[in-house]
Amino acid sequence: MLGEWTPETARSPHGLSAMPLWVDLMNVPGYLYSKKGLSFLSRTSGKFIKLHPNTEHCVRMDVSRVLVEVDLTKPLPNKISFKGRGGADVMVSISYP
Template identity: 75%
Template structure:
């Protein structure tokens, strides 16, 4: 994300509640390895945007990659479980090759704990400051 910098923006970082991310699916059944099938599966992760060119051209069949707008205010799923037409259990794994930094102190995306403004504002200042 690139934008014009200003002191006000530095104080209040941009909203990272929903961002587009590449999502990898493994163990996708052959009958779902299509734009329609993959976009159906990816609804659990977020709003489908597009397939990666390698997935679209079926260059890598071991991993299906797609760009998905994920809602970072909700837990990111790591598995999709469903029953196929024969009633067998199918488990598709979801992974995220890259995620933005996440702060364990304030539970927000976009920074790490050592850079957390919330944590800094709650830490009492020492007498030397």
């Protein structure tokens, strides 16, 4: 989408309600470090599109990067909290670089 910039258009983007965005997931448990597991976790931010090549090839295990289509009309979460295996509380942090 391309348009002329004005202060008015900067305050309210014309017709833009969703966009693809890389999402970083940190502290992902090992049993969820797969396409299926990361796709499941990324749904809290939006619609899963694909894994980043570094994540897909397990180059970096500290950060899982996933491309999702985010809904710009909803707030983006910063954390995912759930009961993991064995009933322990798990907290996955989310950032949007």
